[in-house]
Amino acid sequence: MKILLSILSGLLSGIISGMGIGGGTILIPALTLFLSVNQHTAQGVNLLYFLPTAAISLFVHIKNKSVNFKIAFPIMGLGVLGAVGGSLLALVLKAAFLKKLFGIFLFLMGFYEIFKKNKKNQKK
Amino acid sequence: MKLKNMLSRALRRPYVIYAAGGLLAGFLNGLFGSGGGTVIVPFLEECLDQEEHTSHATAILIILGFTIVSLFFYGFSGTLDIKLALWVSLGGVLGGFIGAKLLKKLTGPAIRKIFGAFMLVAAFRMVFFS
Numbered sequence: 001m002k003i004l005l006s007i008l009s010g011l012l013s014g015i016i017s018g019m020g021i022g023g024g025t026i027l028i029p030a031l032t033l034f035l036s037v038n039q040h041t042a043q044g045v046n047l048l049y050f051l052p053t054a055a056i057s058l059f060v061h062i063k064n065k066s067v068n069f070k071i072a073f074p075i076m077g078l079g080v081l082g083a084v085g086g087s088l089l090a091l092v093l094k095a096a097f098l099k100k101l102f103g104i105f106l107f108l109m110g111f112y113e114i115f116k117k118n119k120k121n122q123k124k
Numbered sequence: 125m126k127l128k129n130m131l132s133r134a135l136r137r138p139y140v141i142y143a144a145g146g147l148l149a150g151f152l153n154g155l156f157g158s159g160g161g162t163v164i165v166p167f168l169e170e171c172l173d174q175e176e177h178t179s180h181a182t183a184i185l186i187i188l189g190f191t192i193v194s195l196f197f198y199g200f201s202g203t204l205d206i207k208l209a210l211w212v213s214l215g216g217v218l219g220g221f222i223g224a225k226l227l228k229k230l231t232g233p234a235i236r237k238i239f240g241a242f243m244l245v246a247a248f249r250m251v252f253f254s
Contacts, residue, residue: 013216014135016239054188066178075186080146082146086151091198107244114237123212
């Protein structure tokens with residue numbers, strides 16, 4: 001049952017990832033709410049889950065020359081410091097607190113998703 | 125041609141902008157194990173004048189870098205559940221295919237709003253009922 005629910009959670013976020021909405025914003029709450037996974041573990045699963053998914057789509061994007069390396073590398077190089085800081089902070093926080101913090105973050109993103117303007121239609 | 129102009133204009137901007145966007149996205153991605161793309165995509169579009177498609181593609185590379193770094197820390201602290209991640213990824217790959225096929229039919233403000241509402245409900249549960 002747990003395995004089935006895990007696959008289903010992945011399936012759902014996989015579908016949503018393709019739509020440009022971050023899959024993790026669905027996967028992490030699904031894991032903690034339906035499978036009672038610890039918040040840290042759920043976040044770790046999302047990080048791991050990102051590797052194969054990103055690798056596949058990146059392969060296609062690079063082939064189509066859609067990736068702007070000149071911009072990506074400086075942002076990545078400097079941003080890594082942020083990634084170190086964020087990870088360390090996450091790991092020292094208690095799971096219950098991190099879960100609430102994530103909830104607030106999720107709320108903001110849901111809000112943004114609902115109220116942001118539809119750019120595609122605007123440009124056309 | 126237009127893209128080239130936009131690119132050179134973007135590159136002339138100070139590295140402070142790159143640093144700010146990267147640091148924030150990296151920080152959130154490490155803290156929440158997700159969400160870096162939510163910051164970096166609008167950042168690339170609005171601050172660096174990248175086209176939507178380029179922004180999405182470039183964001184994946186950037187977040188991949190952040191994710192690998194974060195995984196080292198998560199891994200060392202022993203919070204990784206590889207088995208669970210494998211099952212989830214299996215569903216994820218299938219979902220990715222389905223999503224790609226459905227994308228043309230499904231995209232649209234309505235669907236986004238439905239997922240947005242779903243996120244709000246989940247957010248409330250996480251903050252108040254857990």
